[in-house]
Amino acid sequence: MKIFKLVSILLLLSLFACDYFDDSQSEEGKKIITNQQIRESHSYANIEEVFTKHLHLDMEVDFDNNSIYAVARHTMINKGSDTAVFDIKGLEIQKVTLGEKDHEINTNFVIGMEDSILGAPLSVKIDKNSTLINIYYKTTEGSEALDWLKPEMTKGKKFPYLYTQGQAILTRTWIPSQDRPSNRITYSADVKVPEGMIALMSAKNPTKKSKDGLYHFEMNQPIPVYLIALAVGNLEYRKIGKNCGVYSEPEMIRQVAWEFKDLRKMIVAAEGIYGKYQWEQYDVIVLPYSFPFGGMENPRLTFANPTLLAGDRSLISVIAHELAHSWSGNLVTNATWDDFWLNEGFTVYFENRIMQSLYGKDIADILALIEFQELKAEVKEISDGDHPEDTYLKLSLDGRNPDDGMTSVAYVKGAFFLKTLEEKVGREKFDVFVKGYFKKFQFQTLTTEIFEKYLEDNLLKPNKIKFNTKAWLYGKGIPKNCIKIVSPRFVAMQKMADNFNAGKDIFKIKVKKRRRKIDLKRDMYVTQEWLAFIRRLPRNISIDKLKLLDKKLDFKGWGNAEIATEWYILGVEAGYEDIRPNMEKFLKKVGRRKFLLPIYKTLANRPTDLKWAKDVYAESRANYHAVSQNTIDEILKFNLKPAKV
Numbered sequence: 001m002k003i004f005k006l007v008s009i010l011l012l013l014s015l016f017a018c019d020y021f022d023d024s025q026s027e028e029g030k031k032i033i034t035n036q037q038i039r040e041s042h043s044y045a046n047i048e049e050v051f052t053k054h055l056h057l058d059m060e061v062d063f064d065n066n067s068i069y070a071v072a073r074h075t076m077i078n079k080g081s082d083t084a085v086f087d088i089k090g091l092e093i094q095k096v097t098l099g100e101k102d103h104e105i106n107t108n109f110v111i112g113m114e115d116s117i118l119g120a121p122l123s124v125k126i127d128k129n130s131t132l133i134n135i136y137y138k139t140t141e142g143s144e145a146l147d148w149l150k151p152e153m154t155k156g157k158k159f160p161y162l163y164t165q166g167q168a169i170l171t172r173t174w175i176p177s178q179d180r181p182s183n184r185i186t187y188s189a190d191v192k193v194p195e196g197m198i199a200l201m202s203a204k205n206p207t208k209k210s211k212d213g214l215y216h217f218e219m220n221q222p223i224p225v226y227l228i229a230l231a232v233g234n235l236e237y238r239k240i241g242k243n244c245g246v247y248s249e250p251e252m253i254r255q256v257a258w259e260f261k262d263l264r265k266m267i268v269a270a271e272g273i274y275g276k277y278q279w280e281q282y283d284v285i286v287l288p289y290s291f292p293f294g295g296m297e298n299p300r301l302t303f304a305n306p307t308l309l310a311g312d313r314s315l316i317s318v319i320a321h322e323l324a325h326s327w328s329g330n331l332v333t334n335a336t337w338d339d340f341w342l343n344e345g346f347t348v349y350f351e352n353r354i355m356q357s358l359y360g361k362d363i364a365d366i367l368a369l370i371e372f373q374e375l376k377a378e379v380k381e382i383s384d385g386d387h388p389e390d391t392y393l394k395l396s397l398d399g400r401n402p403d404d405g406m407t408s409v410a411y412v413k414g415a416f417f418l419k420t421l422e423e424k425v426g427r428e429k430f431d432v433f434v435k436g437y438f439k440k441f442q443f444q445t446l447t448t449e450i451f452e453k454y455l456e457d458n459l460l461k462p463n464k465i466k467f468n469t470k471a472w473l474y475g476k477g478i479p480k481n482c483i484k485i486v487s488p489r490f491v492a493m494q495k496m497a498d499n500f501n502a503g504k505d506i507f508k509i510k511v512k513k514r515r516r517k518i519d520l521k522r523d524m525y526v527t528q529e530w531l532a533f534i535r536r537l538p539r540n541i542s543i544d545k546l547k548l549l550d551k552k553l554d555f556k557g558w559g560n561a562e563i564a565t566e567w568y569i570l571g572v573e574a575g576y577e578d579i580r581p582n583m584e585k586f587l588k589k590v591g592r593r594k595f596l597l598p599i600y601k602t603l604a605n606r607p608t609d610l611k612w613a614k615d616v617y618a619e620s621r622a623n624y625h626a627v628s629q630n631t632i633d634e635i636l637k638f639n640l641k642p643a644k645v
């Protein structure tokens with residue numbers, strides 16, 4: 001996933017939900033519950049005893065009632081347990097049966113006490129030989145993974161739209177499942193949607209609409225359940241190259257195909273670095289604006305945010321990131337959410353290598369430096385907060401929402417750890433090591449501790465290298481030996497910002513071969529260079545100077561969400577009112593948390609802006625996915641429901 005800057009304030013009640021028992025249940029049922037123990041801090045599933053091997057979903061998507069009616073048919077490996085425990089949240093369980101379809105027998109089940117973050121354990125009575133468990137259920141308004149959009153919120157405005165977001169622990173809100181990344185499963189699905197619409201999953205996908213609205217899916221490689229995904233809408237497919245293409249609403253498919261034209265080249269570049277792409281097909285779907293992330297690496301089908309459509313291919317690194325997840329994250333997966341950096345740190349590192357291979361070291365270094373600025377700011381913020389230990393790569397999120405670990409520590413500190421290692425041992429040896437790592441752990445999950453040992457045995461010891469691995473993994477902040485990236489282009493932009501602030505004319509540029517100066521234009525620099533420029537400007541810069549920049553370069557009218565966000569933040573801090581109408585429009589349209597979070601945070605920090613922020617949020621909240629709503633609710637202390645006890 002490509003996100004940064006997540007607030008971490010969610011409270012968690014007791015984890016112990018299993019003591020609860022409804023008195024109306026039988027004595028036998030009671031035994032089921034008390035025997036059950038919690039094995040992992042973010043799941044109730046007892047996968048050590050009985051675990052899903054294959055999941056088949058029979059689903060009907062009902063846009064009239066905003067609900068999915070479904071049967072989750074779990075094929076289990078049972079080591080002799082009399083209970084199978086699944087995670088559920090916001091689901092209405094109708095019945096549970098055992099056995100083959102059409103030969104099913106009802107069985108007892110008990111739902112434990114609901115926890116506000118984890119949901120509840122669904123304990124199903126089985127016998128020692130049971131391997132097929134069928135859970136009949138429907139989703140509800142509390143199914144937070146699901147984003148149901150009315151036609152007005154789509155580009156075409158004719159059809160409704162639905163997409164899911166499973167990571168980290170939201171799959172349990174639309175599929176009763178053993179929602180732990182350490183269990184990998186294959187899945188298949190039969191999905192019925194209204195005629196005229198198309199369903200897509202993180203599986204082998206159709207490229208055309210069916211006549212009857214029925215679609216069949218197969219995912220034959222084992223994946224953790226957080227990677228099961230569904231999108232339903234009026235969608236069209238456009239092939240980009242061999243084994244890759246894009247989906248979007250027909251109204252934007254040309255634009256999408258243009259922006260992601262380099263998709264095939266990216267796959268070739270990635271394979272050139274770390275070996276064969278293992279998932280056969282790689283497609284990208286561009287979703288509506290409410291999608292809370294830049295991208296989500298659902299296997300075979302990356303979900304992407306329309307804010308990536310900058311019109312100049314300058315935000316393509318997010319696609320490089322999601323593609324890189326086809327190795328780190330999807331092929332080799334964090335065993336728990338405390339090891340999240342194994343997914344994201346490797347991915348940011350690999351993303352940067354893909355960008356370097358396609359667009360050169362200059363661009364890759366600017367990207368890395370922009371991210372490093374964000375890391376430094378966030379490390380400071382976390383260090384001053386309630387959980388300074390969140391700056392460790394290995395996290396301890398017991399009793400907290402795993403989303404709390406989605407900070408730039410996992411992403412950027414993780415990547416800089418690997419960059420520093422690479423610098424120490426040399427790229428050649430490092431690449432052999434990483435390639436070997438992906439091969440050794442492919443289609444498996446691992447913890448930070450297993451990685452640490454693998455690193456020691458396969459890279460450090462053989463090369464007789466001493467490295468402060470423990471300080472990086474289990475220590476706070478950014479270790480002193482962190483690699484320093486030098487980018488003349490980045491420095492030049494900062495210099496330009498300083499010159500501008502000092503009152504110099506930066507809008508006429510000398511060009512070596514020409515006698516006359518030429519006008520400064522936006523397209524002379526990439527997005528990240530402009531970010532470096534804006535970030536360098538002092539927060540108390542004069543309004544006249546901001547007006548002048550807008551007059552010459554029109555930052556406030558630029559449809560680039562990265563620039564817009566940076567500009568709005570500076571504008572709010574400097575008291576520059578001209579940005580207000582554009583910012584309001586932006587907040588009402590875009591649901592990507594990476595942008596919403598810093599803007600709302602900046603507004604919330606200023607008493608005079610807090611009311612304005614709340615008013616805008618009240619009108620925009622329905623346009624955001626639950627993931628973004630939860631974060632912004634906390635920042636603005638908005639409409640907080642009392643936690644369930």
Ligand SMILES: [Zn+2]
Binds near residue numbers: 001002003343347
């Ligand atoms: Zn990611």
